[in-house]
Each structure stands twice: as C-alpha cells, then as structure tokens.
Amino acid sequence: MIQKSSTINDVARLAGVSKRTVSRVINGSLSVGDSTRVRVEKIIAELNYSPNTQARGLASSRSYLLGLIYDNPDALYLDDVQRGVLEICSTLGYELVVHPCRYRSETLVQDCLNFINRSKLDGVIVLPPVSELESLALALKNAGRPYVRLTSVSIDEPQHIVVSDDRAAAAEMARYFAQLGHQDIAFISGPQRYKSSTERMEGFKLGLSAYGITLQTERIIEGNNTYETGIECARNLLSQTPLPTAIFANNDQMAAGVLKVAHQMGIAIPDQLSVAGFDDNLLASRVIPALTTIRRPVRQMAQLATTKMIMVIEQNDKSAQQVAAKVAPTLVVRESTAQAAVAVSS
Amino acid sequence: MIQKSSTINDVARLAGVSKRTVSRVINGSLSVGDSTRVRVEKIIAELNYSPNTQARGLASSRSYLLGLIYDNPDALYLDDVQRGVLEICSTLGYELVVHPCRYRSETLVQDCLNFINRSKLDGVIVLPPVSELESLALALKNAGRPYVRLTSVSIDEPQHIVVSDDRAAAAEMARYFAQLGHQDIAFISGPQRYKSSTERMEGFKLGLSAYGITLQTERIIEGNNTYETGIECARNLLSQTPLPTAIFANNDQMAAGVLKVAHQMGIAIPDQLSVAGFDDNLLASRVIPALTTIRRPVRQMAQLATTKMIMVIEQNDKSAQQVAAKVAPTLVVRESTAQAAVAVSS
DNA sequence: TTGTAAGCGTTATCAG
C-alpha cells in the first residue's frame, strides 16, 4: 500500500529538464525561464510532488525543523504557542519538534544542545522560564544556532527576543487598583529568580508610586507561582490586621489560592477584598468570582518569534531585528475587583 | 563557532575498520566481533559521535520522527501527553513533531497525510476527538503508516489503540452518587458525535440502573463540553422543579459552569446539590468547592501508545498487540459532592 | 538560463 512518492528525478524527466532546474524552481530561484518554470510547476502539481526533507537537509545541511524548548508545569498556553508557531512556519515548510525539559536540571543546557544536534534543528524557540537562563542562551550562541527567547525583559539582542511588557502591565494593574480607591494593597510575588516575577513586582510598585502609594514590607510575600503557595501566602496576608483592601498576585494560580482562603475565612470578594491575578489562564474566567487579570498575547508572541527565527535562519538578520520585539499584555477586568470597601479617612 | 560534528567515516578511520562495520555497531547488529565492537564503541564515545539522523533516514527510509495529531485538548493534558510520549521515545532515538489541527476541517485527512509525508514520519499518535475519525484511521492504514489512537472505545485493532475506560469510570461515578443516596440525578452530556460522550453517558446510566435509578429524559441535556454551554445547561436544569439532587457533567469545564449558575442562584453545593465533572483538569481542584471528578492516567496512556507505536515501527506487531491497551480512570472525591440532601420518602 | 558532476552521511547489497 505504501507507494513510493515521486522524486525530483521524476519531475525532471517528465518536464524534460535537468533535476538542477527542478531544484531551482522548488527553491524559487529567479534565474529560471518563465516557460520552463510553468512547465515544471505543472508537472510538480500533477505528480503531487513534494521534496524529500531529509535529502534536502542532508545536501544543504538544514533540517527544516524548528524546536520548542519549554518547562512549564502551568503551560496552559502551550497549545497556543504551538499553534502560533505552526501558523507561521508550516507555510514555509518547517515543522515543529517539541522538547519539554526541567528548568532546574543540572544537565539542562547539555540536554538542549543534544536535542538540537540530534535533529540538526534549524533553530529553537525557548519559553520562559527556561528562556531566562543565560547559560543556555550562551550555549546556543556559541553553537551558532538561531534561537529566539520569549521573556519579559530585553535581555538579548533584538533578533533573539520577543518580550511581553509585564512591567507595564503590572503598572496598569496598579493604576487600576489606585483608581478604585485602594491604598492598602498587598502583593504576592513569584520566585525572585525569575525575571517575570521581578518585572511584575517592579512594575506594580512603580505604578502605585505614581499615586503616592507604597507597598508595606509585610504586605509583600513571595510565593512559588503554585496554587498551594498562593494559599499559604493568602493565609499569612489575611491574618494580618487590618486586612489589606486588595491583593495582586503574580499569577492566576496564586490568585485562585487567595480566593480559596478568603472563602474559607468568610471574606467577601470583591466587597471586602479585591483580588487580581496575571496570565488569564483557563482558571481566571472560570473561578468564582471570575478573576481580574492580565492577558498576554501568547499566540502573537509565538508568531513573532517564529517570524524572527526564520528570518535569521534564512540569513536576514536585519529584517529579523526589525520585526516587533515587544508586545503589550492587557488588563482584563472581571468580577474579583471593586471599589475599595472602606474609606481611609475617618 | 559551528564545529562540524564527526561522522561515521571519522569513527571508521580511527577504529581502523570500514564504515559498514561502524554502522553495524551503531545498529546493534549481532554479527560483529566482540573486540571490534569494543574498539568501535570506544572511539564513538571519545568522539562523542552520534549518527546523522537525516542521512540515516535517507538511506533507510525512516525518519526517527513521531507525529502527534490533536485538536483542542485541555491545556495541561497536552503537556502531559507530550512528556509521556517523549519519556518513551527519546531514549530510543525518536523525536516528536506536533500537528495541531481542526477536527471539523474538511481537509483534515489530507492535511494529516501531507504532514506525515512531508516529514516522512515513522508513525503518528492521534488524540481524541480526532482519533475517533474513521476516515483518518482508514487513510493512515491505507498509507501504511503506523499509528496509535487514544480513545475511549476499542474501535480498532489492539496494536492501533489505547483506550481509557470512560464507561467504567462513569459507572463508578454513578455508584458513588447512588451510595450517597441520590436518586433524582441529572446529566449534562457532551456532543453525541464523540464516542467519549456516549461512553460516559452509557456508563453512567448503566451504573445507575444497577441501583434501580433511571435518568429522566428532561434531566439529560447535551452541552458542547465548554464552560459556556455548561452554564446554559445548568440554567435549564436548575430551573426545573423539583431540583435534581445531583448533576454529573461530561467534563470539568461544564461542571464549573454548573457551579457558577448554582452560585448565582444561591444553591448551596454540596448541601443542596452535588456536582461532579470528568477529566480532573487544572480547574477541578482550584474551583470552589473543589470538584469531585474522574482522572484519566493521561501520561501513562501516552507512554503505552508510544511503546506500541515503536514496536509496530520496528516490525514487532505481535508484541505491540500484547502491550496493555486499556487503562482505568479513577474517581477523585473532593468537596462538590455529599449525601443527598432531602430524603425521598415522606 | 540551463546542465553536469560531485558530494551530504548513512544503510543495503553482495562479495569475500
């Protein structure tokens, strides 16, 4: 049942040209006569011919394979990323090979390098938090492999990065909180080893300070971006007197933890306490009350990253540098936030 | 900076043998002298040599690439599947290429075929609901491509399938409901075009009937597996008089919708109403109250599927048929279910 | 604008 598919030789023979010419047509070379091109293309269509990627790769030392390196237990956006990448690359003849890994693994860099070399990948896209590892970026650079990192800070050259401006987004959340009249605000941060965490915290503080509001030390607690640590941090925060009037969590998972604890303690949200998260993951809109949060244009980021990568792969560094490198997350207001409950003045 | 990696020729030269012999060693051929083998392996290690997959593929018409075809799984599920597949296949030298697609696309079958042919994939794993499409399975069979489908019914030969026994799981949920004393039970089904939906519904009915309980017609409503349709169905169900004492939804998303509506209507869960879902996705444990649900061993299914596939690829159909093909989901009891509120007798 | 010849790094064939 497996029928051998036609090769470049078949096309050449039927079109009455040399395989070299067929090759030119396939690769869009300009130096092919119009009539010749048309004839060849007709045969290609008739035969439903498509070039053998392996042979092509072997001859040209390219694989037409892109890699995706990630480690994200909360990879709710994994599907989004994969679709975004493929929307761009599949029309250009590339496929996507995935490589889930462990951020904390000691052999991470070597693992990734092996992954790349085994499959002779033409380039890789790296998702946070792995994308923040300088050791990996350096190794990739030294290996001469095109790569693009998705992060929340510009920690690399423009052709190597697509950043989501988490800082600005967090500042916007601060503004939103301030305008609702909140003054006594708490923050559950993510692990400080992640740039995304520090960016969000800084942005939030900055945004607040524009309104003369300061985060008190005891109102900042570091979580681990998990639901469970969200619960722990919320227990701490909600046992303080007086209660803060609002809590901003570094991500939706932890914000959901806050909701849980508030519910257990009989604290009404948003009447007594406003809560917001970050990511707009599956959870955010399903939880009760639905979470006010920040949405990152994940798909778009993936598309930009892929566009950049392919430009670099195809030797267009300059164009790659000109593709937009920064993307703006947006505030999504739902049910978990409201006017500050208690007037501060007395 | 890119250093050309060593080839089989380098190994052959340094080991003082022909490349054919090196090839034999690489492929674990038995007909190689022990001393020769040791010598070659030593050189391979020294050079950190690894064979070029493309050349290998070209010569042997294999790609060492596995494909994953899916449409719209719950996010966490996707990561689980990908890791499960790779845990098995990466140690055997295979990589995973992903292909998100659209179940409803008219060109789905052709898309998948093109995907496979372009990259000369050695085999594909297909996730539900795409895995339920007979047209695709048939095309794969005709194309002579090894494939394995993840489904909830045995709709194919053992070497081509890994099934999660959703029917039995739903029956277990029924038993659990019955034992809690529920008699007036409602069911929000998934789209009846999906086997997973019909299996779950049948299983639930069957389980119930063992306790002499019947689902009333007006207590069965079909949703679309989305949160939004969950809400619609819940509105319908919860406007009926009397209220059912329990609702089982075809998945967690819809169960979350029920929670939402119940909350809006002031119906206490689980005191007045028990609610359960299916999947144990991220949502289930985070929602308030946490959902009683069914967990499928997704990772294990992916591993089994991969094991089968590689056996088929490597011509071991018999072994492939002997790998376990059925997997049992388990009941996870959380906070959303309780004893039936009202005694039926009067 | 087109064609010829020589690989790319493996495995398969067929000897020895």
Add this chain to the structure above:
DNA sequence: CTGATAACGCTTACAA
C-alpha cells in the same frame, strides 16, 4: 565476521 561499492534524493559548485 568484515568490507567495497552503490544507492537514498537533493543541493552546491562549476561549467556551458
């Protein structure tokens, strides 16, 4: 058990 030698299907020189 081992080794020449020819594929595999394509691209890259280099000519014409």
